[in-house]
Amino acid sequence: MTQNRVYNFSAGPAVLPQEVLKIAADEMLNYQNSGMSVMEMSHRSKTYDNIIKTAEKDLRDLLNIPDNYKVLFLQGGAHLQFSMVPINLLKNGVADYIVTGQWAKKAYQEAQKYGKINKVATSEDKTFSYIPDCSDLDISPDADYVYICENNTIYGTKFHTLPNTKGKILVSDMSSCFLSEPVDVTKYGLIYAGVQKNVGPAGVQIVIIREDLLREDLPSWCPTMLSYKVHADNDSLYNTPPAYGIYICGLVFKWLKKQGGLEAIKQHNEKKAKILYDFLDNSKLFKGTVEKDSRSLMNVPFVTGSEELDKKFIEEAKNAGLVQLKGHRSVGGMRASIYNAMPIEGVEKLVEFMAKFEKENL
Ligand SMILES: *Cc1c(COP(=O)(O)O)cnc(C)c1O
Secondary structure, three states: OOOOOOEEOOOOOOOOOHHHHHHHHHOOOOHHHOOOOHHHOOOOOHHHHHHHHHHHHHHHHHHOOOOOEEEEEEOOHHHHHHHHHHHHHOOOOEEEEEEOOHHHHHHHHHHOOOOEEEEEEEOHHHOOOOOOOOOOOOOOOOOOOEEEEOEEOOOOEEOOOOOOOOOOOEEEEOOOOOOOOOOOHHHOOEEEEEOOOOOOOOOOEEEEEEHHHOOOOOOOOOOHHHOHHHHHHOOOOOOOOOHHHHHHHHHHHHHHHHOOHHHHHHHHHHHHHHHHHHHHHHOOOOEEOOOHHHEOOOEEEEEOOOHHHHHHHHHHHHHOOEEOOEOOOOOOOEEEEOOOOOOHHHHHHHHHHHHHHHHHHO
């Protein structure tokens, strides 16, 4: 590792592959003999057109995205998708939400503004520490879609089986597990992800939407910028896109391909997560907070049981070059986010440090 770089366990914005940052640095002043930085380039130029088209193509390759799905590079964060999804997809005015954490809850609350929104399952009774059984939910017969947050960044849970939507369209917020493993895109009507968790810098939102869900007949009050169809018809260039961020995402897609694609990345992620979960399962001081069959490969929350010790741990870990281990402000404790770009040595170092801390403080 380059000197002075720490192991960064932030939940987002989060660690990016060092190789990618190096390429970006090398190309910062003069992108491939264009004589300028990508930041300074017209988004209508040939050079930039090649950047965004290549990024889309590589993403399509990685996820095996079928031709009848559009890929959009948008802005506004996941939070804007909390609104864009209901605005664009509600036809009957009814949708069913599965509330497995803070982000799903926020999406559920925001959608209320636009229709009759039902909560068909939740795990709030146990502080969102598990994924509820979604094999036979009371899906509304006229639901326009069923909504999930697939990986719950704050609580560290993940859907390992998709809900039975009884034929309804599935919409998924994949922000914190996007490109961490292969996904069968055909099971979804719409997938979205804020890239600052696992893919790139904050400011880019990727939406993958089945073409038949692109609608012309949106409510007349709907801002043009919130129409998926407008962005799809303009290949994400209706207005100036988050151009530099998309370029970095493109570099990350190339890096993922070089790692062997999503199957290889999944195996790598499983190996990393196992090191940490195995340690937690055997520790006398640290404890994972999530039910085993709901565990995320990306976000791993844990506690000592004492707020004081938690604080001490976070502080001492930081001094050892293991940073951003504080849990989300709503749950406390610790959380290690171990996204694609976290090297295995980072997790090994963390576990080593935890073992040492345990010995000193038990
Ligand atoms: C971080 C996160 C969000 C919020 O993203 P913003 O870009 O801040 O709007 C929503 N959903 C999930 C799953 C997240 O991890």
